[in-house]
Amino acid sequence: MSEQSVGIKVSVVIPTKNAGPILKDVLDAVFVQQTDWPYEVVIVDSGSSDGTVELIKKYSSIRLIEISPNEFGHGRTRNFAVSKSSGEFVAMITQDALPMHNKWLSSLVDTMESDPCIAGVFGRHIAYPDANPFTKEELVEHFKGFLTKPVVELDDPDRYKVDEGYRQFLYFFSDNNALLRKSVWEEINYPEVDFAEDQAWARLIIEAGYKKAYSDDAVVSHSHDYGLLERLQRSFDEAFALRRLFNYQYGQGLKYAIRGFLALTFRDFRFALNNGVFKTGVFIVALMPVDNFMRVIGQYLGAKGNRLPEFLRMKLSRDRKLMMVSMAKNSR
Secondary structure, eight states: SSSSSTTOOOOOOEEEEOOHHHHHHHHHHTOOOOSOOEEEEEEEEEEEOOSSHHHHHHHHTTTEOOOOOOOHHHHHHHHHHHTTOOOSSSEEETTOOESSSSSSSHHHHHHHHTTTTEEEEEEEEEETTTOOHHHHHHHHHHTTTTSOSSSEEEOOOHHHHHHHHHHHHOOOHHHHHOEEHHHHHSOOOOOOOOOOOOHHHHHHHHTTEEEEEEEEEEEEOOOOOOOOOHHHHHHHHHHHHHHHOOOOOOOOOHHHHHHHHHHHHHHHHHHHHHHHHHHOOHHHHHHHHHHHHHHHHHHHHHHHHGGSSSHHHHOOOOOOEEEHHHHHHHHO
């Protein structure tokens, strides 16, 4: 990999803050990528205090930019990082997204270069080996859904107006593992939002007439096993943000929430029966319905978040900054 900016084809951008030991594995995996072209690594750190910065400085070829914690924003910081990059394309990963093979980066680029109208490519996620079996299966099924149509564009304007599921499919994008065409980013920056900046950007490129693509070969390990309260809070934040950004409805009323809970729980029990999870993780199976309940209630409350008192929203939220931003906007 060249240390010179001239001729750089891809800039790998990683935002960090207190990344922990996984970052070394991520960086080592990035630096063994096999490509026919030079690439660089740009890291923006927003106030780490756990040795993250010291670790990064051991890699002499990394371009490290340090910002204060109060300067960080999911959209803003990524825009800043991309503005400092040199590549024709920009690979976006998070500090805990571990590339699973040395062709990860070239797989993203191959997909991007298959069509000049593709503005962004997102890759597959798999769970970490020690993840909850339900987390593993959920990721498998989620990304399998993109295999039937890996390159999409807004090809049905009438359906786009009325079909929320169609819009969700078009908007899904994950910059935990993605590649941007920088010339398109120069035209359409990330929206400066504090949640789902990747999906908000995907909406803009789709509506501008660009295509979005999925690369099944560009795979990273990235997953979270949430505690029960964390699950409720994460679901609340996601539903609250996506309702505000895209007006997603998540169904209507408690009856829909109950049906959703029953469907999720039946799905997971069937998976557990068919895959021997009862034998290897009885406690995990016992907690699964409670986890699903927390997920569904979090979504239900998040979809109605604007109607809730501010103090309750703060209690329900895992992302206090998201709530503070939303309350500031509401007070204007």
